[in-house]
Amino acid sequence: MGILISPSILNSDFADLRGELAKIAGADYVHVDVMDNHFVPNLTLGLPVVEAIRGASPLPLDAHLMIEQPDRWAPAYAEAGCASVTFHAEAAAAPVRLARELRAAGAKAGIALRPATAIEPYLDLLAEFDMVLLMTVEPGFGGQAFLDAMLPKISRTRQAVESAGLEVRVQVDGGISRETIGRAAEAGADVFVAGSAVYKADDADAEIQALRGLAEQACGS
Ligand SMILES: O=C(CO)[C@H](O)[C@H](O)COP(=O)(O)O
Numbered sequence: 001m002g003i004l005i006s007p008s009i010l011n012s013d014f015a016d017l018r019g020e021l022a023k024i025a026g027a028d029y030v031h032v033d034v035m036d037n038h039f040v041p042n043l044t045l046g047l048p049v050v051e052a053i054r055g056a057s058p059l060p061l062d063a064h065l066m067i068e069q070p071d072r073w074a075p076a077y078a079e080a081g082c083a084s085v086t087f088h089a090e091a092a093a094a095p096v097r098l099a100r101e102l103r104a105a106g107a108k109a110g111i112a113l114r115p116a117t118a119i120e121p122y123l124d125l126l127a128e129f130d131m132v133l134l135m136t137v138e139p140g141f142g143g144q145a146f147l148d149a150m151l152p153k154i155s156r157t158r159q160a161v162e163s164a165g166l167e168v169r170v171q172v173d174g175g176i177s178r179e180t181i182g183r184a185a186e187a188g189a190d191v192f193v194a195g196s197a198v199y200k201a202d203d204a205d206a207e208i209q210a211l212r213g214l215a216e217q218a219c220g221s
């Protein structure tokens, strides 16, 4: 299905979001980290800012909701025009019902797992989702080190997707850089969130293309 790069704006300059969005024109998505200070110990932005980002960038939005009660709040992100809405398995009361609501509202539905959450209970539900987001750091902050211990989970997820004949994307989020993207791609990830790596680079778009090249090389596409 091809490699997708979804830069996270978490560590960009929030005082100049329009300028920061313009730097990543060569990306496939804009990854927007919504944190509520309950599910994770950090507070970022919510629906009004997501709506403003949607108006300021032609790229599709990839919303990563690190919030409690996604069953109650997530559909509004689909209705606001996010192309993809991902909620955490640990916070959702009824993940299948919520995924169906997101799809009915016209968004792709994603389910995210913290590093310590096993993928196995969700494998029989894969057809309900367009994407599985495997966190490769503890959610809450950008700039953390990639957890190599997540590589077997990425492989098991990819194997399950393939053996079920599904077209579910496997997204990795946290610590993705030129140093780590190849290992994640080799394990089977095909959507890569990169925050610090992209926004710390002198040329964000060139960094996106470098990351894309390394991922393609690693998975032989
Ligand atoms: O969901 C996240 C944190 O919870 C961010 O998307 C992620 O950390 C991206 O930043 P970086 O590439 O710097 O790790």
Ligand SMILES: [Fe+2]
Binding pocket: 008, 031, 032, 033, 064, 173, 193
């Ligand atoms: Fe994220």
